Amino acid sequence: MGWLRLGVRLTTFILFLAATTSIATALRLADGITRRTADRTPWARFCFRWACRCLGLDIHQHGAPADTNVLFVSNHISWTDIPILGSLAPTRFLSKAEVGQWPLIGWLAREAGTLFIRRGGGQARRVRNQISENLKAGESVLVFPEGTTSAGLTVLPLHGLLLKAAPESNTPIQPVTISYRRAGRPDHLAPFIGDDDFHRHLPRMLRQPPARVDVVFHPVVTVPAETGAGDLTRQLREVMLEGLARVHRGELDDGEACPVRTAGGPERPHLPSLHGGQQSPDQSTG
Numbered sequence: 001m002g003w004l005r006l007g008v009r010l011t012t013f014i015l016f017l018a019a020t021t022s023i024a025t026a027l028r029l030a031d032g033i034t035r036r037t038a039d040r041t042p043w044a045r046f047c048f049r050w051a052c053r054c055l056g057l058d059i060h061q062h063g064a065p066a067d068t069n070v071l072f073v074s075n076h077i078s079w080t081d082i083p084i085l086g087s088l089a090p091t092r093f094l095s096k097a098e099v100g101q102w103p104l105i106g107w108l109a110r111e112a113g114t115l116f117i118r119r120g121g122g123q124a125r126r127v128r129n130q131i132s133e134n135l136k137a138g139e140s141v142l143v144f145p146e147g148t149t150s151a152g153l154t155v156l157p158l159h160g161l162l163l164k165a166a167p168e169s170n171t172p173i174q175p176v177t178i179s180y181r182r183a184g185r186p187d188h189l190a191p192f193i194g195d196d197d198f199h200r201h202l203p204r205m206l207r208q209p210p211a212r213v214d215v216v217f218h219p220v221v222t223v224p225a226e227t228g229a230g231d232l233t234r235q236l237r238e239v240m241l242e243g244l245a246r247v248h249r250g251e252l253d254d255g256e257a258c259p260v261r262t263a264g265g266p267e268r269p270h271l272p273s274l275h276g277g278q279q280s281p282d283q284s285t286g
Contacts, residue, residue: 005056016047016050020108044113065217069139070171073236082114092113093115094114177243178213218243
C-alpha cells in the first residue's frame with residue numbers, strides 16, 4: 001500500500017511542479033511584456049495550497065493570521081513548513097541559501113519572492129535591512145529565528161538580530177507554532193534535520209498516511225523600540241513553546257472546547273506582556 005501511495009502522490013507532485021513552473025514562466029513573460037512586476041502573492045498562495053494537497057498533509061489552523069502586514073516568527077521543523085504556512089497567510093519567506101540551489105524548487109522559491117540567507121556568511125544585517133524594507137512597503141515576511149530545523153519536540157533558542165527589523169519598521173510581530181503528529185505523537189518523518197537530502201526525505205513522507213499538522217497563530221504583539229533582543233527572543237520563544245505544549249497535550253484537537261487566542265482585538269498587547277487578544281474557533285483545512 002505504501003508503494004502505491006508513493007507512486008500516486010509522487011506522480012501528482014511532479015505534475016504539480018510542472019504546472020507551477022508553467023505559471024511562474026508565464027508571470028515572468030508577462031513581466032517582460034508589460035515592463036511591470038506582477039504581484040506573485042495570490043499565485044504563490046494558490047500553488048502552496050496545491051503543494052500541501054499533493055503532499056497529503058492534514059492541516060489544522062488555530063487562530064488566524066493578522067489582517068495587516070506583520071513579521072511572522074515561527075519555529076522550524078521541515079522544508080514543508082514553507083508551503084504549509086504560505087497556504088495560510090500571504091507572506092514572503094526568509095530561507096537558507098541552500099534551498100535556493102535546489103533544482104527547480106530553488107528557482108520557484110525565488111520567483112515567489114523568497115529571501116535567502118547564507119549561514120555564517122555575515123549577511124544577517126543586510127538581510128535584516130531587506131526585511132525591514134519589505135515590511136515598510138506593506139508586505140508580511142516570515143522568518144525562522146531558530147536558524148535551523150529541529151525534531152519538533154521543542155523550540156530551539158532564537159536569534160534576535162533579524163527580529164529587530166520589526167521595531168525598526170514599526171511593524172508588529174505575530175508568533176506562530178507549527179507541529180507535526182501521527183497517531184497523536186510527534187511525527188518522526190516530517191523533521192528535515194542533519195544531513196538529510198530533499199530527494200530522500202520526500203519519498204519517505206509520501207509513502208506514509210497523512211501527517212496531522214497543527215498551526216497556531218498566536219496574538220499579535222507590538223515591540224517597543226527599546227526592547228532588547230534577549231528579552232524579545234526569550235518571550236517569543238515562551239509563547240511558541242506554550243503553543244507546542246498545548247498541541248502535544250491534545251488541547252487543540254478537534255472537539256476540544258478550548259479555542260486558541262488570536263489577533264483581532266481593539267488593541268495589540270505590548271512587550272514584555274505577550275497576553276491578550278480575542279478567542280477564535282479552530283479551523284481545519286486539508
